Amino acid sequence: xxxxxxxxxxxxxxxxxxxxxxxxxxxxxxxxxxxxxxxxxxxxxxxxxxxxxxxxxxxxxxxxxxxxxxxxxxxxxxxxxxxxxxxxxxxxxxxxxxxxxxxxxxxxxxxxxxxxxxxxxxxxxxxxxxxxxxxxxxxxxxxxxxxxxxxxxxxxxxxxxxxxxxxxxxxxxxxxxxxxxxxxxxxxxxxxxxxxxxxxxxxxxxxxxxxxxxxxxxxxxxxxxxxxxxxxxxxxxxxxxxxxxxxxxxxxxxxxxxxxxxxxxxxxxxxxxxxxxxxxxxxxxxxxxxxxxxxxxxxxxxxxxxxxxxxxxxxxxxxxxxxxxxxxx
Amino acid sequence: xxxxxxxxxxxxxxxxxxxxxxxxxxxxxxxxxxxxxxxxxxxxxxxxxxxxxxxxxxxxxxxxxxxxxxxxxxxxxxxxxxxxxxxxxxxxxxxxxxxxxxxxxxxxxxxxxxxxxxxxxxxxxxxxxxxxxxxxxxxxxxxxxxxxxxxxxxxxxxxxxxxxxxxxxxxxxxxxxxxxxxxxxxxxxxxxxxxxxxxxxxxxxxxxxxxxxxxxxxxxxxxxxxxxxxxxxxxxxxxxxxxxxxxxxxxxxxxxxxxxxxxxxxxxxxxxxxxxxxxxxxxxxxxxxxxxxxxxxxxxxxxxxxxxxxxxxxxxxxxxxxxxxxxxxxxxxxxxxxxxxxxxxxxxxxxxxxxxxxxxxxxxxxxxxxxxxxxxxxxxxxxxxxxxxxxxxxxxxxxxxxxxxxxxxxxxxxxxxxxxxxxxxxxxxxxxxxxxxxxxxxxxxxxxxxxxxxxxxxxxxxxxxxxxxxxxxxxxxxxxxxxxxxxxxxxxxxxxxxxxxxxxxxxxxxxxxxxxxxxxxxxxxxxxxxxxxxx
Numbered sequence: 001x002x003x004x005x006x007x008x009x010x011x012x013x014x015x016x017x018x019x020x021x022x023x024x025x026x027x028x029x030x031x032x033x034x035x036x037x038x039x040x041x042x043x044x045x046x047x048x049x050x051x052x053x054x055x056x057x058x059x060x061x062x063x064x065x066x067x068x069x070x071x072x073x074x075x076x077x078x079x080x081x082x083x084x085x086x087x088x089x090x091x092x093x094x095x096x097x098x099x100x101x102x103x104x105x106x107x108x109x110x111x112x113x114x115x116x117x118x119x120x121x122x123x124x125x126x127x128x129x130x131x132x133x134x135x136x137x138x139x140x141x142x143x144x145x146x147x148x149x150x151x152x153x154x155x156x157x158x159x160x161x162x163x164x165x166x167x168x169x170x171x172x173x174x175x176x177x178x179x180x181x182x183x184x185x186x187x188x189x190x191x192x193x194x195x196x197x198x199x200x201x202x203x204x205x206x207x208x209x210x211x212x213x214x215x216x217x218x219x220x221x222x223x224x225x226x227x228x229x230x231x232x233x234x235x236x237x238x239x240x241x242x243x244x245x246x247x248x249x250x251x252x253x254x255x256x257x258x259x260x261x262x263x264x265x266x267x268x269x270x271x272x273x274x275x276x277x278x279x280x281x282x283x284x285x286x287x288x289x290x291x292x293x294x295x296x297x298x299x300x301x302x303x304x305x306x307x308x309x310x311x312x313x314x315x316x317x318x319x320x321x322x323x324x325x326x327x328x329x
Numbered sequence: 330x331x332x333x334x335x336x337x338x339x340x341x342x343x344x345x346x347x348x349x350x351x352x353x354x355x356x357x358x359x360x361x362x363x364x365x366x367x368x369x370x371x372x373x374x375x376x377x378x379x380x381x382x383x384x385x386x387x388x389x390x391x392x393x394x395x396x397x398x399x400x401x402x403x404x405x406x407x408x409x410x411x412x413x414x415x416x417x418x419x420x421x422x423x424x425x426x427x428x429x430x431x432x433x434x435x436x437x438x439x440x441x442x443x444x445x446x447x448x449x450x451x452x453x454x455x456x457x458x459x460x461x462x463x464x465x466x467x468x469x470x471x472x473x474x475x476x477x478x479x480x481x482x483x484x485x486x487x488x489x490x491x492x493x494x495x496x497x498x499x500x501x502x503x504x505x506x507x508x509x510x511x512x513x514x515x516x517x518x519x520x521x522x523x524x525x526x527x528x529x530x531x532x533x534x535x536x537x538x539x540x541x542x543x544x545x546x547x548x549x550x551x552x553x554x555x556x557x558x559x560x561x562x563x564x565x566x567x568x569x570x571x572x573x574x575x576x577x578x579x580x581x582x583x584x585x586x587x588x589x590x591x592x593x594x595x596x597x598x599x600x601x602x603x604x605x606x607x608x609x610x611x612x613x614x615x616x617x618x619x620x621x622x623x624x625x626x627x628x629x630x631x632x633x634x635x636x637x638x639x640x641x642x643x644x645x646x647x648x649x650x651x652x653x654x655x656x657x658x659x660x661x662x663x664x665x666x667x668x669x670x671x672x673x674x675x676x677x678x679x680x681x682x683x684x685x686x687x688x689x690x691x692x693x694x695x696x697x698x699x700x701x702x703x704x705x706x707x708x709x710x711x712x713x714x715x716x717x718x719x720x721x722x723x724x725x726x727x728x729x730x731x732x733x734x735x736x737x738x739x740x741x742x743x744x745x746x747x748x749x750x751x752x753x754x755x756x757x758x759x760x761x762x763x764x765x766x767x768x769x770x771x772x773x774x775x776x777x778x779x780x781x782x783x784x785x786x787x788x789x790x791x792x793x794x795x796x797x798x799x800x801x802x803x804x805x806x807x808x809x810x811x812x813x814x815x816x817x818x819x820x821x822x823x824x825x826x827x828x829x830x831x832x833x834x835x836x837x838x839x840x841x842x843x844x845x846x847x848x849x850x851x852x853x854x855x856x857x858x859x860x861x862x863x864x
Contacts, residue, residue, distance in 0.1 A: 222432040223442075229385050229424030230446040230497070231415040241434050320481040321435060 007316050008309060015305045022301045023077065023294070027070050030290045036062055040288035041086070060086060073294065082295040087287035092295040095280070100299070102172050103265050103277035105192060107258075110199035115254055118204040119247065122211025126246065127238045129216040138212065145205035153198035153271040160194060167193055170273035195272040199265065203257060210253055214246030221245075248319055255311035259304045331360035332504050332536040333384070333422075336397040340379050340560075343391050353379040353392070354560045359553065361505060361536035366527075368539040368551035372786035373757075376560035377540045381509045384538070385422050386414035401505075419446040423498030427510040432494055433482035439466070439493050440478035446501045465496040469526055487651070488519035495526060499535075506530060507538045512546055516650040516813045521857035524549060542786060544583060545816075545859040548572065556580050572862050586791035587861065588820030590840055594798075597791030597820070614641040615677075616807045617662065617775050622671035622681075624657055624831075631657045632668065633831035639775060642805040646822030646839065648812060648854070654831040655811050659779050662809060663695055664688055676774055693723050693771030700780035702760035706752040712738070712763055713748045719770035737766040740803075741796060758789035762796065769800070779811045794821060815858050819843050827851045 038056045042048050048056075057063045061072065076083060082092040125137040161169040168174070173187050218224060219242060227237045266278030277296065284292040316322045340354040354376035361367050371377045382388045384399075386409060399406040401421060409417070418424070426432040433442050444462040447453050453461050459478070466474035469492040482490060491511060498506055508527060512520040528550055531537050541547050547554060547568075554571045556564035556579070563577040575581045586597045617639040624632040631654045639645045649655045660666040662673060664680065673681035675694060683691070699705045706715055716734045725733060735745060741762040752760055761781060768776055778797070782790040794817065800806055812818050818825060818839065825842045827835040829850040835842050846852045 222426050223434045225382075225387060226424070226426050226432055226494070226497070227434070227445070228387055229418050229422075229426075230449060231418035231420060231501075232445065232449050233415060234411075236449070241437075244436055245434070319436060321483050 007312055007322075011309050011312060015309070018305065019298070019301055020074075023074060023298060024070065026294060026297050027073065028066075030293065031066050035288050036290065038062060038086075040286075073291075077298065082298070083291040085284075085289055085292040085295075087284065087289040087292060092292050095292070096277070096295055096299055099275060099277050099280045102274055103262070103269070105188070106195055106199065106268070106274065106276060107262065107265055109192065110196045110203065111254070111258065113196065113200040114203035115207055115250075117200075118207025119211045119243075119250055121204070122208040122246075122250075123215070123238065123243045125208065125212040126215025126219075126242065127234070129212070129219060134212070137208065141205035141208045144201055145209070147202065149198055149202050150267045150271050152201060153195060153268055156194045156198055157272070167191075172274050172276075191272075191274075195268045195274060198271075199268050206257070207250055207253070210250050211243075211246055214249050215242050218242045218245045244318075248315065251311060251315055251318065255308045258307040258311075262300055262303070330402065331362050331400075332402065333361040333538075334398065334400040335359050335384075336399070338380065338383070338394070338396040338399065340376065340383050340388055341393040341395070342389075343393060352560050354383075354557070357555070357557070357562055359555060359565075361538060363504065363536055364531060364534045365552045366531050366537040366539055366550050367553045367555065368541065368547035369555050369557060370541055370544055370547055371557035372542055372788060374559065375557040377542075377557050378509055380557075381424075381507050381538065381540045384507060385418050385424055386411075416450075419498075419503065420450055420452070420501040421503050421505065423501065423503035423506045425495050425498045425506060425508040425511050427513050430482070430490075433490060435482055438479050438481055439485065442482075443493060443497045443500060446497065450501060452501060462496075462500070465500050466493070469493070469496040469499075470522070471496070486519075487515055488522065491515060491519075491523055492526065495523075495530075499530065503535070505536045505538065507540070509540045510542070511539070513542070517815065517857040517859075518650055518853055520546070520859070524859070543859070544572075544787075545587060545861050548861055549859060556583070568862065583787055584861065586787050587816060588791070588794060588814075589816045590819040590843060592820050593839070596795050596798075598788065598795050613638075615639070616641050617673065617675055617680075617809070619662070619673045619681075620671055622658070622661060622668045622673070624654075624661060624666065624668050630831050632661065635671070635828075635831075635833055637826055637833065637836070639807055639809060641807055642801070643823045644801060644806075644808040644810055644821055646810045646812065646818035646825045647828060648815060648818045648825060649828035650813065650854070653828045655828050656779065658828070659697075659777055659809065659811050662775075663697055663777055664692065693719075694774040696768035696771060696773040696776050698761070698764050698768050698776065698778045698781045700783050702757075702764040703752055705764065706760070708752055711749050711751055712743075712755075715752075715763060716767050716770055719767045723771050725770075733770075737770055738763075740769070740800065741766045742792075756789075757785050758792055761785065761789075761793050765793075765796065765800070769804070774807060776806055776808045777811070778808055780813065781810075782817060783812065783814065790817075797821065815843060815854065827854070 038053060038060065041056065042053065054063075061069060073083070082096065084090075085092045085095055088095055121137055121141075125134040128134060157169055161167050168191050172191050173179075173184065177187065179187050215238075224237060224241055227241050232240075262278070265276060266282065268274075269276040269278040270282070277300075281293065281296045283289075284296060336358050338354060338357040339352065342351040342353060344350045357380060359367050369377045369380060379388055379392070383392065383394045384406075386406070388394055394407070396407060401417065406417075433439070440459065440462050443465055444458045447458050447461060448455075463474045463478060466477055471477050471489055471492050477485065477489070477493075485493065491514075495508075495511070511527065512523050515523060524546065527537060527539070531550065537550070539547055539550060544554075551568055554564070554566065554568055555562055556571070556577070558579050564571055564575060564580040571580065572584070575584060582599060585599060588597055615638050619638070620636045622632050622635040623630070633654075635658060637645065647655050647658065657666060661668050661681065668681055671681075672679065675691070680688070680691070680695075710718075713731075713734055716737055717730055720730050720733060734748070738744060738747060743759065743762055743766070747755065747759065747763075752763075755763065764781075781797075782793050785793060797806075797808070798821065801808065810818065810821050822839045825835075825837060825839045826833050827842060827848065827850065834848040835846065835851045842851060843855055846855050
């Protein structure tokens with residue numbers, strides 16, 4: 001356990017420069033984009049005179065040099081202050097805190113479902129590589145993987161929400177229903193079934209294929225032959241030796257996947273009109289709200305770093321070889 | 330009654346049609362008695378491993394195993410289904426695999442791996458498993474069993490892993506033990522220990538089936554030797570008969586191909602008889618001079634105050650167990666590793682002290698032939714690209730390149746047919762020939778051969794060693810030859826360096842160092858060497 005804690009400590013320290021690079025990189029990228037929040041505001045109110053523009057720019061600090069603004073941003077970030085959203089006219093931190101849970105529910109449950117069912121089906125396929133069951137699962141997962149998530153989302157919505165009317169078509173909960181506690185939670189779950197299924201089904205294919213490929217590889221190794229020579233049953237060889245070893249690369253994939261799930265949720269959030277993190281990013285872009293976009297990117301970066309740190313921790317628990325070389329020296 | 334009686338065994342791997350079937354083994358018969366050892370010896374592709382697997386029902390789904398009879402005691406193994414096999418494996422037949430780092434599950438502790446047979450077959454009550462495993466670990470000579478029990482495969486040395494594999498195979502008290510190349514990955518001293526352990530198991534009254542490519546290894550243990558070639562039995566008899574009066578030409582060639590001090594200056598492969606040793610001592614002209622080399626990794630002194638000289642046209646053999654520092658020393662000589670102190674000069678000019686940008690133009694002068702040519706070639710390059718790249722480095726005029734490549738290939742016994750082949754399409758011996766051609770392309774002052782024949786079969790090894798000897802004579806090659814195999818070292822070297830724990834402990838003429846060793850480590854090394862009982 002000591003080994004795992006040391007690993008986490010080291011990763012936490014090394015993540016500070018990573019965050020700084022993300023902040024500085026996105027800051028200058030946004031700087032290159034033409035137009036700022038004042039331009040977007042002026043468009044929306046039909047224009048204004050030079051004095052008003054000057055005044056607005058001054059009040060948002062947009063008249064200062066890029067380097068000064070970067071410095072102000074980084075130093076307020078260090079105090080955990082994400083700044084003020086021009087478009088929503090409220091603190092960014094509160095805005096993000098309001099939207100983030102929706103996306104986390106969506107992403108978390110989709111990833112968990114995809115991982116659990118993907119690896120389980122992968123074990124089924126990889127238990128007998130080349131068998132009929134393996135082939136059917138492999139073809140099925142490839143077909144699923146080839147489907148775009150928005151299309152799958154729309155089809156599910158048309159069938160289960162519009163025609164069968166089993167589930168709501170959009171949103172995260174019934175508006176102004178006044179539901180509280182368990183009732184409200186059930187309502188949110190009902191709203192999430194379709195978007196979660198759409199997201200999970202596509203990523204499930206990925207985990208399935210990775211697990212199956214890993215197992216096919218492990219079957220060829222000598223310790224599996226040794227296990228068979230000990231007289232073990234096939235089921236026990238599969239679960240105790242083959243699947244366990246094949247799981248390691250899948251765990252790594254899980255960490256990488258968490259990042260791309262953030263991106264994937266933008267599409268699904270739009271299809272199902274869920275007020276989530278991805279939609280917020282979209283709104284920030286259209287309003288040229290640079291501080292809000294920065295805040296979203298910084299929070300996403302922190303999320304990705306934390307998830308990967310957790311993955312590293314899990315990996316260190318699962319694989320005794322991790323960190324062994326450092327422990328020895 | 331014999332423990333295991335095999336009569337006219339044949340193993341066939343079904344192809345798409347009868348004509349494409351691969352006959353791995355044909356007409357193999359033998360019997361294993363309690364307290365006896367049958368050795369099955371052959372080169373790669375001889376069918377020896379297929380035989381071993383077929384005896385535990387693991388020949389694979391495509392294998393057709395047929396025999397007049399295949400009896401385990403009085404039980405007919407040919408009639409077995411999967412469930413019957415599971416009951417036999419581990420309990421009546423133990424299987425010891427070659428340690429290749431993946432013979433033990435990397436995610437499970439040694440204790441869990443060794444105790445698995447006990448648990449699976451419920452041979453001892455649950456609470457009795459750990460004490461029994463500790464007993465087993467101690468019985469195969471693993472020190473500190475309690476500590477090792479909870480460690481993982483990567484925390485053990487090769488010798489300890491091999492012992493653990495044996496402990497696992499004997500845990501169910503099987504009457505028969507099949508050991509497939511049990512010492513191949515180990516160095517001589519550890520190999521001798523493992524062979525001693527196997528002979529103790531034999532003395533305990535178990536029947537042993539030993540599978541090996543190395544006649545010398547089985548010579549101490551076997552009561553009966555079977556030599557296989559392409560799945561056919563070519564020799565079958567007691568060790569005395571096989572070693573003293575071999576009947577088949579193949580066995581004779583195999584015995585003659587084993588390098589040793591006696592074979593120095595002679596051809597091993599028998600296709601090019603040569604006159605006596607051409608490498609008589611000439612006026613010494615130092616090419617590579619190393620003095621006071623030191624290299625530490627953390628606390629470990631991997632290379633400790635090493636000095637030596639290689640003269641023009643001389644082959645210096647560097648021998649030592651794994652972990653002795655010989656690979657690091659070779660890397661320092663190649664200029665891939667910087668020594669912490671000490672210097673190497675090449676042709677009288679500085680070498681190890683040069684900054685990389687000044688050494689790079691000189692690199693063609695020191696070339697390497699590595700152990701695993703498959704790993705040292707780009708798999709997508711063809712032979713013409715592999716050798717051509719070396720010529721490109723020395724700015725060989727593009728117009729004459731193809732002719733030069735052909736000349737180099739001819740010098741290593743290959744021809745234009747091989748130009749467009751990729752590494753995978755060549756045999757192990759051919760690959761090593763390409764590696765030598767590539768190394769020679771830049772006309773190096775020194776050739777470093779790092780275990781160049783360790784991965785090859787005996788007869789292929791003989792051809793490659795003969796090739797190197799011929800090139801040495803014709804081109805006055807200067808070589809540093811690194812190997813763990815004393816026989817090979819004694820065969821090729823003009824002078825020998827013995828390395829242990831980072832130090833050169835003994836140096837001199839091969840016959841003197843290896844026949845009358847003075848240092849205790851060299852003595853241990855020489856004693857551990859399996860020798861053929863040939864007159």
